[in-house]
Amino acid sequence: MIPQTNFVPPFNVTRASHIVLTTRDLAASKAFYTGVIGLVVTAEEDGIAYLRGVEESAHHSLVLREAQGEPVCERIGLRVLQDRDLDQAKAYFDAQEIPARFVDVAFQGKTLHVSDPEGVPLELCARMPPQPRLHDQFQLHKGAAALRLDHFQLLVPDVVAASRFYTDLGFRISDYFVDRPEDERPLGIFLYRKSNPHDVVFLTRPGPVMHHFGYIVADVQVMFRALDTAHNIGFSRCLERGPGRHGQGHVLYTYLRDPDGHRVEILPAAIQMGDIEDEPVRWHRGNRHAWELPPPRSWLYEATRFKDVAVREGAMGHGLKSLEDFLESQPRRGFSVETSPVPADKA
Amino acid sequence: MIPQTNFVPPFNVTRASHIVLTTRDLAASKAFYTGVIGLVVTAEEDGIAYLRGVEESAHHSLVLREAQGEPVCERIGLRVLQDRDLDQAKAYFDAQEIPARFVDVAFQGKTLHVSDPEGVPLELCARMPPQPRLHDQFQLHKGAAALRLDHFQLLVPDVVAASRFYTDLGFRISDYFVDRPEDERPLGIFLYRKSNPHDVVFLTRPGPVMHHFGYIVADVQVMFRALDTAHNIGFSRCLERGPGRHGQGHVLYTYLRDPDGHRVEILPAAIQMGDIEDEPVRWHRGNRHAWELPPPRSWLYEATRFKDVAVREGAMGHGLKSLEDFLESQPRRGFSVETSPVPADKA
Amino acid sequence: MIPQTNFVPPFNVTRASHIVLTTRDLAASKAFYTGVIGLVVTAEEDGIAYLRGVEESAHHSLVLREAQGEPVCERIGLRVLQDRDLDQAKAYFDAQEIPARFVDVAFQGKTLHVSDPEGVPLELCARMPPQPRLHDQFQLHKGAAALRLDHFQLLVPDVVAASRFYTDLGFRISDYFVDRPEDERPLGIFLYRKSNPHDVVFLTRPGPVMHHFGYIVADVQVMFRALDTAHNIGFSRCLERGPGRHGQGHVLYTYLRDPDGHRVEILPAAIQMGDIEDEPVRWHRGNRHAWELPPPRSWLYEATRFKDVAVREGAMGHGLKSLEDFLESQPRRGFSVETSPVPADKA
């Protein structure tokens, strides 16, 4: 039931590139992303800050635009190899009768706007003004010292339809999951172009909405440095889930919520993929690596709306088990002091 | 309100030494402690296994005795420097009219049994048959490769009374905590003899019961290796809390439940203490390092009973906030897909 | 002076794939690569062992063939995406009048043999029988638990000529170095197809000879676990250089010599590359990240011969500074006890 990759794609998408978010308080948001996640500010003008990971030569992987109202995701960016890929993309979308148009975007070369079939607003470009990589400027690193943007996770009603758009563009599927081993319909699909398991991930939910974006970090130590620093600089309650290991076993993770509620993941580097034999791996509740506590309801259900994109109803995914459900279902073990206390105020 | 340390103690207790637990399934318990925690088995006879951390020259820091019925803690062990300290201890307890008696214990030198005023059964000894340290035998290390036993945490109705017994023996208080800054009565007291913040910790609850015992590990990587290995060797659901950082900020931690429900903590090494100016640090809800999610109810309330020791009623401690309470009180942020789903079975 | 990448390559090489070495003692060699480097044996037959990194789904990235005489490198392997790329490769080499022939190789699909202009024997293939990835089977990991093969470093008289063969095939240049800032001729060139800085690296020396091959490891801890384990299992003297950081600043490293003297590097993952703006970075003695001690002469000068490939004379590279030179040139600082000792035998 999962779509097949087109190995002769119409143009060359190379990787997840950047994300554009709005924030109600640019100063607070910058403090979070630079102090906790460890990004650096490449430029700031007109109420917009452009940030990148310490390893990135790209001008920006995160764009923060100050705006009132509900914080939204304006757009997610994909990188293509060359400008001519954009012309090929335009021709391809025109042929498919998918609306696509060239736009001017600050600090980006030629840029093409288009939406995928589930309504996710994309922007494709090949060039940004190159910046010095700062991964070896250790004296500048803060918090998680995030190295580079890795992937987006999106919630959509129809993950198969969504994924087909990308597999037609040459994306491959690293993993997908169902609930029970015998189920057919995938509830989640992981797509990639660069040589690790994820550039774009879709989960089955009402949508389209942006669930999270992920930055690669150097090791587990810096995940803790991010959390420890967060507490010290005024973001004590930013941790939502983790540290833990993903069910597919590829990688450890920590999920944080930024001051506007946008969700960002930090994760050490995942495995390398891309040989022709790397067939999509099918996961279900029986073969997942699962020592972690389940995710809280907020992680399962809360997300960032795309700007001016209506959310359609959709299924919730089968078999979602929240941390709240899990905790309630846990049997008591050993002696429980809850059975015989006197009230605290009598102590 | 916290007791004062006697700096001229009647005998020389040096550190937390060992703990004796019962298990309903010795094979499963050994598999957990060797494969996940990374202890090694020094000896096994008569249905009793003696384990130690990879760094320990001591014969055992964990004793597992197979027994039916509710798994219990039989005793916790404290090390004194020399055998003559045991004679001084006997004389001291006799003078205090505290029942104490010498007993024969396998793989231990002269051993003295006594209970603290809250009823915790202790055993003091100076000697065990020395074993080779294995900390540099890296090819043998598994799971967390726990280095050495560090401390016990006990729940008792009266933490001040409990602590006084130990401060009279020369234990110092590293930290204690109240709920609100203005509170007087300590809810938890951390006591130490060796030069880090904890050999014995008391929290206010009905008791006495054994909450957990902690092993020092080398770094954060091995906390994850323990959890990852746990999943792979059949202990997927042993994680109870963490990885996280303690509110006092001394150290990161992970709490696991063994197959019998006994709770064990693994933690990288804490800070060094012991100068005369190291006055007890007072913690309250306003000055704690607190990025972690709160502990689940099970961590707050479940514990291991001591063998043949009645549990007395007691206060629960003020201001206990469980993970369940926290999750319920969290405000929704961003778009929530819970508001508009169609049922999963219509997907 | 460095060659230009052909962005419309005649066929699709995807990455460094595998290396075939001879060993005088297969058992010792396997003990080293499994116990110290942490590879796993996929298959062994006819005196040949096939090994892979714990993350690899590929059947083998290291092939060890027992043979008498001087240990040599038989061939290095490159992966292409699909079998049809091999036909395109054959046609391309035929058109270039470069001898290339299809051969049968155990545990590989269609395989094409060809040599680069400096004489390095290559083998191209798209397929191997897929194997389970073992990166999340932590209970099986040993030593460095090497994740995957990353790159080869080769010594050749003419690095520009050598590199041109690869850039014509679509390889890009991440870095190159000269000695003095004003020098023109590159002494070393780093080429890549996958999205990190190195699949094939050339240094200027007599050649062609194989200098080392590199495996990616999870973090710095396992570099030390490899060395610590090496000592314990009988390979105390395998460390040749490091742990240190490469002058380009991309990555830390450790170099070891296997029981036959073949050199293997273990290194945590390097930076991600591949955007069109990622122009080759020029390094010289003035802009290198260089806290490490210089490499010993053995690292500078010793290498593995390719089987049946004559070594041509060539320049040594300018400005090579060995550890031996460095140590000799160091000024004395502080008091030196060498000035006034009595002989040890009078002590």
Place this chain on the structure above:
Amino acid sequence: MIPQTNFVPPFNVTRASHIVLTTRDLAASKAFYTGVIGLVVTAEEDGIAYLRGVEESAHHSLVLREAQGEPVCERIGLRVLQDRDLDQAKAYFDAQEIPARFVDVAFQGKTLHVSDPEGVPLELCARMPPQPRLHDQFQLHKGAAALRLDHFQLLVPDVVAASRFYTDLGFRISDYFVDRPEDERPLGIFLYRKSNPHDVVFLTRPGPVMHHFGYIVADVQVMFRALDTAHNIGFSRCLERGPGRHGQGHVLYTYLRDPDGHRVEILPAAIQMGDIEDEPVRWHRGNRHAWELPPPRSWLYEATRFKDVAVREGAMGHGLKSLEDFLESQPRRGFSVETSPVPADKA
């Protein structure tokens, strides 16, 4: 041949406390110790800077005094538990006819000056104005973020005579080493009071001179952060030895030279010691953990003179093998390109 510990010492020394060094350039020295080692400056006045590790509540563990001429060590400091221990110490030294006198020292309580029999100038104190521990202020950490001073290593002609002074004060011997297994006379002795293997270490050489002082760091990552940062802030050539593992296997290490040539070690925490059965461990060339490359001559022979203390001749220790000797003695393995190069200037 090694001295016996007096388990009823005349007063209570608790640990290595601090070291006083002179520097020709206080600004450079502060930049090194704060930026690379990661100490923090507690106070600075009259050309003297007082620094401490991020975990230390002590006012200072390193005192840097600007002075012209050869940089020297003025004194090493030991901590006693209480002021009354100082009076007991004075009485003890008077009875032994060892000159000892109380002095006023800035930022220290009552302080006693005395020299050990080899001439090492000591200062004992119980109190310093307590400071906030900063170990959990991660946003302030730089370089190695050194936690706390751990030990001193001193070179003296007679390590047995030197050690006896300390064992009489209650120091225990964790380890000692000879050259060949059959040798009797120890060449090095490790002494401790706190519960790890080293507060004061003596090696056999002309002396007394100060070889190095060691700071505990959190893990191996920060050893590399120290070196990486060192390069970036102008101390590229500070690395002298390591990273490596000590022959006793207790701990990894890195040795750096400060701008004046004083040697400082950074090391993750060592094992815990102190049970009565922890007999001194005897090391020789046959039972050491030894994967590291040998130390360079500079590490073996260079040291810091004590102020106004004459150096006496002494033996060099048997069996010292330098990195220079080792490299020269290494056999060539594999093909060596040194045999057939053309000169670099013909390339």
